[in-house]
Amino acid sequence: MDYTIIIGLEVHVQLLTESKMFSACGTDFGLPPNTQTDPVSLGMPGTLPVMNRKAFDLALKTAVALGAEIAAFTKWDRKNYYYPDLPKNYQISQYDLPFSRGGSIPIPVRKDGGGSRVRLTRVHLEEDTGKLTHGTGGFSEVDLNRAGIPLLEIVTEPDIRTVADAKGCLEELRLTLRYLGVSDCEMQEGSLRCDANINLHIPHEGRTVATPIVEIKNLNSFRSVERALQYEAERQYEKWKRDGLTIHDAHKETRGWNDPEGVTKPQRQKETAADYRYFPEPDLVPVEVDEPWIARIRATIGELPTERRQRFESDFGLSAYDANVLVEQGEEVADYFDAVVKATGEAKLASNWIQQDVLRIAKETKVSLAEFPVGAEGLADLINRVKRKELNTNQGREVLAKMIETGEPVDAVIAAGGYGMVSDQGEIVAAIEAAIAANPKAMDDLKGGKKKPEAVKGFLRGQVMKQTGGKADPALVSELLDAKLAELIG
Amino acid sequence: MIDPTRSTAVHLLAQMSSGEVSAEEITRAYVDRAERLNPTLNVFLHRDVQKALDQAKAVDARRAAGDSLGPLAGIPVAIKDVLCTLGEPTTCGSRMLKSFRPPYDATVISKLRAADAVIVGKTNMDEFAMGSSTENSAYGPTRNPWDTTRIPGGSSGGSAVAVAADLAPISLGSDTGGSIRQPAALCGIVGLKPSYGRVSRYGLIAFASSLDQVGPFSHDLADTALLLGVIAGRDPMDSTSVDTPVPDYLGTLDTPPPSLRVGIVREYFGEGLDPEIEAAVREAVRVYEAAGATVREVSLPHSKYGGPAYYLVAPAECSSNLSRYDGTIFGHRAEDFSARTPEEESIPPLIRMMMASRAEGFGPEVKRRIMLGTFALSAGYADQYYNQALKVRRLIRNDFDNAFKDVDVLIGPTTPTAAFKLGEKTSDPLAMYLSDIYTITTNLAGIPGLSIPCGMTKSGLPIGLQLMAPAFAEETLLRTARVFEKATDWHSRRPGLS
Numbered sequence: 001m002d003y004t005i006i007i008g009l010e011v012h013v014q015l016l017t018e019s020k021m022f023s024a025c026g027t028d029f030g031l032p033p034n035t036q037t038d039p040v041s042l043g044m045p046g047t048l049p050v051m052n053r054k055a056f057d058l059a060l061k062t063a064v065a066l067g068a069e070i071a072a073f074t075k076w077d078r079k080n081y082y083y084p085d086l087p088k089n090y091q092i093s094q095y096d097l098p099f100s101r102g103g104s105i106p107i108p109v110r111k112d113g114g115g116s117r118v119r120l121t122r123v124h125l126e127e128d129t130g131k132l133t134h135g136t137g138g139f140s141e142v143d144l145n146r147a148g149i150p151l152l153e154i155v156t157e158p159d160i161r162t163v164a165d166a167k168g169c170l171e172e173l174r175l176t177l178r179y180l181g182v183s184d185c186e187m188q189e190g191s192l193r194c195d196a197n198i199n200l201h202i203p204h205e206g207r208t209v210a211t212p213i214v215e216i217k218n219l220n221s222f223r224s225v226e227r228a229l230q231y232e233a234e235r236q237y238e239k240w241k242r243d244g245l246t247i248h249d250a251h252k253e254t255r256g257w258n259d260p261e262g263v264t265k266p267q268r269q270k271e272t273a274a275d276y277r278y279f280p281e282p283d284l285v286p287v288e289v290d291e292p293w294i295a296r297i298r299a300t301i302g303e304l305p306t307e308r309r310q311r312f313e314s315d316f317g318l319s320a321y322d323a324n325v326l327v328e329q330g331e332e333v334a335d336y337f338d339a340v341v342k343a344t345g346e347a348k349l350a351s352n353w354i355q356q357d358v359l360r361i362a363k364e365t366k367v368s369l370a371e372f373p374v375g376a377e378g379l380a381d382l383i384n385r386v387k388r389k390e391l392n393t394n395q396g397r398e399v400l401a402k403m404i405e406t407g408e409p410v411d412a413v414i415a416a417g418g419y420g421m422v423s424d425q426g427e428i429v430a431a432i433e434a435a436i437a438a439n440p441k442a443m444d445d446l447k448g449g450k451k452k453p454e455a456v457k458g459f460l461r462g463q464v465m466k467q468t469g470g471k472a473d474p475a476l477v478s479e480l481l482d483a484k485l486a487e488l489i490g
Numbered sequence: 491m492i493d494p495t496r497s498t499a500v501h502l503l504a505q506m507s508s509g510e511v512s513a514e515e516i517t518r519a520y521v522d523r524a525e526r527l528n529p530t531l532n533v534f535l536h537r538d539v540q541k542a543l544d545q546a547k548a549v550d551a552r553r554a555a556g557d558s559l560g561p562l563a564g565i566p567v568a569i570k571d572v573l574c575t576l577g578e579p580t581t582c583g584s585r586m587l588k589s590f591r592p593p594y595d596a597t598v599i600s601k602l603r604a605a606d607a608v609i610v611g612k613t614n615m616d617e618f619a620m621g622s623s624t625e626n627s628a629y630g631p632t633r634n635p636w637d638t639t640r641i642p643g644g645s646s647g648g649s650a651v652a653v654a655a656d657l658a659p660i661s662l663g664s665d666t667g668g669s670i671r672q673p674a675a676l677c678g679i680v681g682l683k684p685s686y687g688r689v690s691r692y693g694l695i696a697f698a699s700s701l702d703q704v705g706p707f708s709h710d711l712a713d714t715a716l717l718l719g720v721i722a723g724r725d726p727m728d729s730t731s732v733d734t735p736v737p738d739y740l741g742t743l744d745t746p747p748p749s750l751r752v753g754i755v756r757e758y759f760g761e762g763l764d765p766e767i768e769a770a771v772r773e774a775v776r777v778y779e780a781a782g783a784t785v786r787e788v789s790l791p792h793s794k795y796g797g798p799a800y801y802l803v804a805p806a807e808c809s810s811n812l813s814r815y816d817g818t819i820f821g822h823r824a825e826d827f828s829a830r831t832p833e834e835e836s837i838p839p840l841i842r843m844m845m846a847s848r849a850e851g852f853g854p855e856v857k858r859r860i861m862l863g864t865f866a867l868s869a870g871y872a873d874q875y876y877n878q879a880l881k882v883r884r885l886i887r888n889d890f891d892n893a894f895k896d897v898d899v900l901i902g903p904t905t906p907t908a909a910f911k912l913g914e915k916t917s918d919p920l921a922m923y924l925s926d927i928y929t930i931t932t933n934l935a936g937i938p939g940l941s942i943p944c945g946m947t948k949s950g951l952p953i954g955l956q957l958m959a960p961a962f963a964e965e966t967l968l969r970t971a972r973v974f975e976k977a978t979d980w981h982s983r984r985p986g987l988s
Contacts, residue, residue, distance in 0.1 A: 039594050043814050045587065046574045046596060046693040050729050080810050080867070082844060089813035140840075142818075277867035279876060282700035282807055285729050 003202040005233050006210075007166045008158035009118075011173060012151050013183045014128060014191040015058045020148035021127040022049030022092060022284075029189055033143035041148035043087035048283045051076075055150035056287065058182040059099065059125045060297045062152060065180055065304060068103030068123055073288055076281035081274075084142050085130035093153075095278040098124035099289065105156065105176070106306050107168040108328060109320045118169045119157040126151050131190075146190070152183075158197065163229045167222055170194055171328065175305045179331055187221050194219050198229055199247065200236050211236045212250035216264055218257045228257040232264050308334055316347030325355055332369040333359070336376045343380030346387060353383060357400055365404075373404050381410045392474050395419050423473045425480065428464065431472070432484050435463035447489060457481060494519050495984060499565045499659045500712045500740075506553070506564050513553075513564025517546035517608050520566045524611070524657040527987060532632045533648045533657055535571050536579045537611035542566065545608045552606075560606035561720055567602055568652035568661035571612040572619050573704070574693040575599050582695045583615040583627040583645075586815045586822045586851035596693020597728065598662060598704050598721045605720045610658050613648025617853045618812065619669055619697040621645050622925045625916055626855045633912070634677060635985040636951055640909040643673030643925075646707070650677040653707045655987055660717050661707045666697045667800055668904075668929025670705045671941035675904035675954020678943045678983055680708050682718060682968075683929075685961045686936035687732035689718075690725030696811040698804035699730075701933040710981045711942070711972050715739035718964065737965045744976075747969040752778050753788035753897030758928050764907045770945030770953040771903045774974060778901075781973050788897060790889040795882045796931040801923060802866045802879035803934070809863030812856065817847030824850050858919065887935045894960045899970045903928055904941040904954035928956060937961050942971050943980035952983070 020027055023040030040047045063070060077095035103120040130147035134140050154173070160166045174185040174192060185192040196219065200211045216232060219225045232255070239245070255264040303311070305327050312323035312334075326337045333354070340350040358379065362372050374382075382403070386396045391414070402413045413419075436443060442459060445451040457478075464477050494516070505511045521539050528534050549564040574580050574592035576599075581587045595603070602609065616626035624632040624647025632647040634640040635655035642651045646663030650673035653661050663670040665683035674681025682705045689704045696702060706717035719740055724733040754775060759768060779785055817823035824846035829835040834842060852860070866875040893900060905925055915922040932939035937958055944955035955974070959967035975981055 039592075042819065044592065044594075044820070045580070045582070045590065045695040045814075046592065047594075048692050048728050048730075050727060078810050080813060082813065082816065082841075084818045084840065087814060087819055089816060090810050275869045277810070277864065277869075277872070279806060279810070279867055279872070282698075283696075283730065 003200045003233075003237055005161060005163065005229070006158045006199050006201060007160035007163075007229060008197045009154075009156045009160070009166065009170065010195045010197070010215075011154040011156075011170070012128075012193040013062075013154065013177060013185065015055050015150040015152060016181070016183055017052060017055045017058065017150055019052055019054075021052050021055050021125070021150040023047075023148060025148065027149050029191075031145060033141070033145060036145035037147070041087070042144060049092060049281075051284060051287070052150060056099075056125065057297060058150070058180075059123070059152055060289065060294065061180055061300060062154075062177065062182050063100035063103060063123045064294060064297055065176060065301050066103035066105065066120060066123065066154075068100040068120060070289055070294055071097060071099050071101070072290070073097065073286060074099040075286040076284045077278045078281050079126075080277040083129070084140070085132050085144075085147070087130065087144060087147055091127060091129065092281055092284070093126035094124035098122045099287070100124070105169050105173050107165050108172055108305075108309070108324045110164065110168065110324075111321065113162060113164060114168050116159075116165070118159045118165075121155040121157055123152060123154050126153060163226055163233070166196065166229055167226045170222060170225060172305065175328060175330065179304055180301065194225055196225065196229055197252075198232050198236070200233060200240070202237070202240060209240070210247040211240050212245060212247050213252045214264070215252060215254045216257055217254060217267060220259065224257055224259050227259075227262060228264060231262060235264065312337075312347075316341060316351075318347060318351055322351050322355070326351060329359070336369055339376035340380045340383065343377065344383045344387065346383055349383055349387070350379075353379060353400075357397065361404060373407050374400065378403060378410060385410065385414075389423060389473055390414075391419055392471075394470060419471070423476055425476070428468070428472055428477055428480050429484070431464045431467040432460070432477075432481050434467060435460050436484070436488070439463065443488070446485070457485070494523060494656045494659065496982065497656070497659060498709050498713050499562065499716055502565060502659060503563070513546040513549040513608065514543060516564060517542050517566050517610065520610060520656070520658055527635075527655055527657060530633065530638060531635060531651050531655055531657075532630050533568070533613055533651050533655070534611040535581055535583070535614050535629055535648070538578065542608050542610045549606055549608070560604060561716065562602065563606035565607050565660065566610040566658045567607045567717075568611055568613050568649055568658035569599065569609055570615050570646050570649045570661070570663045572615060572664050572695045572697075573599055573662060574695065575609065575612065579612065580695070581612075581629070582619070583617040583629065584851065584853070584856070585628040586848075587695075588628075588822065590820060592693070594693060596704075597690035597725045599693060601721050602662075607720075611652075613646070613652050613661065615648055616645035616669075617856050618695070618808070619645040619664055619666055619702075620808070620855050620859055622668070622672055622922050623910075623912075623915065624648060624673075625912065626853055628853055631912055634909045634951075635987050636678065637909065637949075639911055640951070641676070641912055641914075643676035643905075643909065645669040645673075646681075647673050649707050650674055650679060650681065653677075653709060654679050654985060656984070659708070660713050662704055662717075662721070663707055664694055664697075664702055664704050665929075665933065665939075666701045666703075666804060667933050668926035670707065671904050671929050671939055671954065671956060672926060674707060674941040675943075675956075676909040676952065678946075678952030678954075678980070678985070680711060680714050680943070680981065681941045682706055682714050682964070683932065683939045684718065684722065684964060685732075685938045686933075687730050688938070688962065688964065689721050690723070690728040690731045692725055692727040696807075698807040699811060700807060701800075701804055703933075711968055711975050712740060712743060714940075715743045715968050718968075722964075732962070734962050739965055739968055742965060743968055743972050745969060746973060747898065747966055749898055750778070750781065750783040750970065750973065751897040751899075752783045752785045752970070753893055753900045754785060755793070755893075755900050755902045756787050756789050757791070757793040758902035762906045762924065762927070763903060766945075766947045767903045767905070767907065767953050771901070771955055774901065774944045774955045777974055777977050781977060783973075786897065788893040788900065790886070790893060790931065792882060792885040792889050793931055796886055796934060797923065797927055799879040799882035799886070800926075800930040800934060801862065802875050803883060805859040805863030806866045806876050806879075807863065808856075809860045809867065812852075812860055815848065815851060816844040817851070818844065821847065822851035823847050855919070883934045886931050890931075890935045890937055890958075890960070898959065898963075898966055900958040902956050904956040905929075908947045908949075908951035908953060932958050935961075938964050938967050940967050940971055942975060943983065944974070944978070945980060946983070952980075
């Protein structure tokens with residue numbers, strides 16, 4: 001693959017507000033069509049928009065968290081176009097003076113890359129449009145429940161160079177927005193929508209050739225973002241090889257992602273040439289944002305994912321990879337981890353238990369961490385017992401499995417299962433001697449160098465554990481076995 | 491039975507409170523007069539006589555029961571059909587909204603109801619408030635009661651004639667470039683365009699949002715003060731309404747203003763001004779001088795660009811405000827939107843439906859302004875036209891700021907001519923636009939403007955004097971105008987209607 005992929009994202013996020021951007025009407029999702037409307041959101045004659053301050057606060061919170069520069073003066077503009085999902089036939093948006101510029105989204109470190117940042121061009125606030133359903137009988141149906149919901153538009157610079165980074169950037173944005181509590185970011189429900197701009201830079205005869213830019217729409221899941229970009233990169237490369245057309249030969253094209261077919265297809269434009277005739281919205285007053293307002297917003301921002309990863313690395317000594325696994329899955333997982341660490345003082349142990357057991361089982365049984373039968377306290381209790389050598393690790397695993405199965409606390413499971421670690425030296429030595437006596441061949445192998453000493457020792461350790469019903473302290477078994485063998489072989 | 495001729499709201503309130511007349515009798519008298527004269531004048535587009543009488547009776551009953559009553563209790567008020575009234579037809583003078591019944595009251599209507607006013611009907615107007623003669627109504631022109639072969643002015647012609655012909659003692663209009671003051675002048679009554687932000691625009695069907703303002707018509711300034719006091723004030727439903735205190739306009743009206751510095755606008759006495767109008771305005775200046783005013787000439791150097799700027803800003807906003815009327819959600823929907831030409835066959839049916847609905851629903855002047863505004867905002871032209879107009883608007887505002895450093899009010903003619911004949915200017919839009927030449931700059935600057943009667947032409951047509959004051963100085967404006975009203979009797983003239 002001898003080319004560089006250039007990707008920029010345009011993300012729309014619905015803000016979690018009780019009322020719409022410019023009216024008092026409700027915003028609940030999933031209600032019967034056109035029930036979340038009022039004269040203002042229907043754009044009825046004579047009605048006027050009034051700015052929802054809560055929505056503006058959430059927008060500010062997002063931009064501040066993304067490190068953007070907040071404009072001291074911002075205004076609203078009308079974007080004019082005729083479309084049946086737009087009751088007024090203009091959208092109240094922001095054109096030349098958005099409330100925020102700049103900022104960036106970090107791409108978390110993965111095993112195969114990541115670690116860079118994607119710069120933001122701007123973040124602005126606007127009202128959502130309604131929704132068209134192309135139903136039966138050749139009719140289209142208009143649902144205006146969504147019309148007027150506060151919508152944040154986040155535009156990135158074309159800084160992304162791999163498909164995996166595009167996905168990583170989008171995931172990190174979603175995680176951040178959820179941490180901030182400004183949006184639920186459900187791509188399926190449309191509260192997070194993403195369009196992607198992509199083209200290629202191809203080295204050719206000593207220079208770099210850029211292919212025409214394509215905007216991909218209709219990306220309804222993270223998986224489709226990944227698949228569509230991958231497909232489009234390959235399609236553009238093959239096309240360029242065939243026709244040699246560059247960015248100078250063609251206009252930007254809009255293509256829609258067709259998920260079942262796994263291809264992008266040209267989309268018909270809403271208008272032949274987009275002339276939105278932007279002008280300042282005369283029904284609203286400009287917004288002036290001062291330092292005290294920003295400070296008030298800043299105070300509501302808690303620890304963000306990036307900071308949390310850093311804390312997990314620096315305070316707990318986790319690897320970047322482990323820190324990311326615990327953070328990227330949402331606040332619930334990281335909170336669970338933090339609680340276990342707090343109660344055990346064992347970050348690495350907690351990380352291992354959560355990654356290898358808790359998250360694996362949760363995934364297998366398809367439950368969220370909130371529904372997981374063993375809470376952070378229960379797991380911490382278990383880890384503390386392992387730490388105190390009341391249980392060995394394998395026993396711990398069994399106990400955890402029983403806790404999940406029965407919903408019983410650690411004590412009850414241990415009592416019922418008769419778990420407990422044998423740390424009595426005499427008992428272990430007796431078991432070692434019995435194991436050696438019962439397996440003369442093993443001793444022969446060891447003496448004759450027929451097998452590697454570690455293999456033989458492993459075998460004998462297994463025998464000892466078997467004899468003690470799995471309860472022996474494995475570290476003590478190793479230590480005493482080594483001593484015994486040294487004594488026998490010399 | 492009372493004869494409403496020569497009456498005013500303040501006078502009627504006094505008569506009701508002294509028990510000389512009931513609210514029902516008052517409403518009955520106005521309603522009967524409207525019944526008789528409306529066929530000639532074409533003032534009302536919609537009336538609900540029974541509802542009006544019921545409202546009046548309810549006021550009487552409450553008065554009898556000793557309940558406290560609102561400041562307009564039992565006073566009939568006519569409403570320009572641009573203001574939304576709950577469940578009642580609100581057509582905006584357009585075929586487009588022929589069947590529109592808003593599920594809400596405009597804020598000013600809520601305020602009138604809270605003041606116990608009796609709403610007697612919705613009045614005729616130029617379609618979507620675009621025009622200066624009320625000839626652009628889809629429901630036929632309104633006629634001037636002083637000469638029914640002449641226009642009453644516009645766009646609030648219906649509301650102006652309602653008061654001038656005593657079909658209601660007071661009424662509400664809207665003014666985007668002169669639509670209250672110009673018909674007030676042409677009909678011989680008082681009309682006030684308040685400062686932008688003084689009165690809520692919620693429920694006022696928008697023409698040009700940054701210029702529109704609701705205001706009162708009346709026979710004299712006491713009624714203007716009374717009605718303004720009821721409708722003014724901050725409204726949480728209108729972000730552009732301003733939270734400045736509403737003074738007791740009526741209570742202070744008869745107190746002469748502390749200083750009486752009057753400015754005469756040099757630019758308003760140039761070419762195009764009818765000599766009879768000029769003479770009347772010059773005479774008004776002498777009345778002020780006689781009352782002890784210091785009069786000086788001031789200049790508003792950018793006035794001459796007011797017209798061009800206005801006819802870019804207002805159409806630009808209107809092209810956007812009126813885009814919602816496409817037959818999709820509301821508004822007239824064409825029944826037949828089949829392709830009329832082979833080229834139209836490639837247009838999706840939805841777009842053809844919008845095109846046909848708008849073609850049928852809007853009249854020619856509205857279409858003209860939509861096209862003008864769409865052009866002015868288009869990519870590649872916006873800088874030349876719309877943005878340039880915004881710059882001029884700032885210069886005009888600065889002109890007024892400078893002028894008001896030295897004077898308290900500005901005076902001049904409201905219109906360049908008296909009422910013209912029906913049909914005289916309908917084929918010449920530019921000539922029609924010139925009738926607002928002295929009024930549009932106050933809308934561009936957001937300051938209040940008032941027209942009061944100041945004379946009659948030899949042929950018996952009223953002449954208006956325009957007074958302007960700084961933003962939110964309505965109190966000064968009314969008190970200064972009251973000095974003239976006290977010294978003259980032009981405001982008590984009534985047309986000789988049978």
